[in-house]
Amino acid sequence: MFLYNTLTNRKEELQKSRKPIKLFVCGPTVYDYSHIGHGRTYIAFDTFVRYARSQGYKISYLQNITDVDDKIIKRAAEKGVSALSLARTFTRAHFDDMKKLGVISVTKYAPATKFIPQIVKQVETLVARGYAYKISDGYYFDISKFKEYGKLSKRTVLQAEDAISRVDENAEKRNKGDFCLWKFYKPGEPSWNTRLGKGRPGWHIEDTAISEHFYGPQYDIHGGGIDLKFPHHEAEIAQQEAASGKKPFVRIWMHTGFLLINNEKMSKSLGNFLTIRDFLKKHSALILRYLVLLHHYRSPFNYTETTIEQAENGLQNLRLTLERLRFIEHSSKAKKSFEIKEFITAADRDFYRAMDDDFNTPEAVAALFKLITPLQNKLWLLSGAQAKELSRFLLKKLELLGIAFITSPAPLKARTLLKQREKLRGNQQFIQADGLRKKLSALGFTVEDTPLGPFLWRTNQI
Ligand SMILES: [Zn+2]
CATH class of the missing domain: 1.10.10 (Arc Repressor Mutant, subunit A)
Incomplete structure (x- = not known):
């Protein structure tokens, strides 16, 4: 199987080995219900892991949960609840949503608040190695000390300084792009008494502290949404490579593309914010999974009513084909009028070729339709045995994509x-x-x- 590596901008082979492949994917910051963009990323990685496992790859899938963060503290203050209880509420809601979406392949979820000692230890290491410094409101990472800062996002340190996305502001910082590793206590915020002083972790450090705890300083694949590439993933590389002195921190970086709603960025201010819960009030979880798979994971995912309709039609078409085949399978009148074996063999080859070429699910789905569309008008000319063979083929491929139809006999x-x-x-x-x-x-x-x-x-x- 080949995967596109965002770090090298090349497709690289994923080797099978007896030891499990170590995968880490950034989890949600639990200050609200998970949205359709989370749904896209987690369905894509779930399907990738399911597929890879079915092909004989052993994969350990670790995901963090950011359950202490500025966004959580802000939202909790607005609601008049404690930050940690707000985080607990939305962590539970997230697991609930993932269950409904059939996301089942994560081996281990790791909430940041359960790894405070590991986080403290990594910050201490960075201080000892001269990469971190202390100012009035916390400990910071000095990006000028890490010469390769920007190698993932292809930015220079100077360009990095224009970052505004979740980079912490303090006039005492050595470089504008320096990010916080440990934030000292402020009244009303959750905090832990540690060797670094009373406070809480910064955002980026939790991921590397957690991944180092489970995987050590180097591992195979890191995944997440493309919007996390900078500064979050860049910061992770800087932290872990600076802390261990070992390179590369991660061999393959996999990023899912942007999520758009009617060609616009999804945001609360534009009024087009869509949670997984709201989606599931109108449509089934199967439609979301199928819709996700109709897009290549690296491509932008443009959510529109038209694409939902296309997904519904496609699924209906697949389901109806399977039901027709079952009917033929059990009909005593069905008899063979033409051969289909070579078409099934070709579809099988095209399906795996697409999946193994950087997990190209839209092409894999297209291979199934290329097989069944020309057969639609001729299905009744198949024998029971042929219908069974075709049906088995389709069911197996859909299972690899995590798609299962629930069917019940007519009343x-x-x-x-x-x-x-x-x-x-x-x-x-x-x-x-x-x-x-x-x-x-x-x-x-x-x-x-x-x-x-x-x-x-x-x-x-x-
Ligand atoms: Zn992360």
Whole structure:
């Protein structure tokens, strides 16, 4: 399997080994419900890990939870609750959302507040090695001391100084881009009494303290949204490589693309902020997963009503194909009229080729449609054995993408109506038969008259 490495700007081979591949993905800052952008990133990595594991890669998947941070403290103050209890509430909500989205591949979640001793130790190491210094409100990392600062985001130290995104402000800092490692206590903020003094960790240091604790100073893959590349991931590289003196901190950096809503950046001020919860009030979790996979993980993900509709149609099409195949499989009249083996073999090859080429899920999905679309009008000409083979092939590939359809047999009432309709049709009572078709339609079923007999399917079930 080849993966695009944001650090080297090249596709690089992921080697199989007996030891697990160590993957770390940045978790959410839990000050609000997780939004659709989190959904995109975590579904993408979940599917990547599921797929890689199915292909024989052993993967350890570690994810932090930022449960102490400026954003949490600010929101808690607005709400008049304690920062740590607000963080607990939204950590639980996040796990709940992930469960609903079928994100099941994370091996270990690590909340920052459970790793304070490890964070303190790493800051002390950075101070001892001359990379960190103390000023009035905390300990800071001196980016001018780390000569390679900017190597991931391809920025120079000077350019780094224009950073405004979550870089901490204090006039005593040595360089404008220096970021805080440990923040001294301010009234009303959560704090820990440590050797560094009473206070709390900065944002970037928690990730490296956690990853060093579980993985050591070097590991295989670091993932996260592209918006975290600078300064967050740049800061992580600086911290860990400065602390250990070992390079590279991480071999492969994987970044998911930007999330857009109707071509605009999602933000509360634009009024287009969409949480996973709000999405799930209107659509199923399966649609979000499929929608995510229809985009390459590195590409921008533009969320619009049209793309949702496309996703719904695509899923409906797949589900209907599978139901038709099951019907054929159990029909005594089905017999082979043409060969499909070579088409299945070609689709199989195209599917794996796409998945192994930097996890190209849209092309993998396209390979399935390239197989089934031309067959739609000829499905009834397949034998039961062929239908079974095609159905198995599709189910296996969908399983690799984390897509499973829940199907249940039609209720007795619908099956009885269908039998009665057949009888009426046999007696040439077409008007009455049509009445029963309408009744079935009201129950949510469509009747399709096929060369193999009437086929009943649920009209809308995604
Ligand atoms: Zn992070």
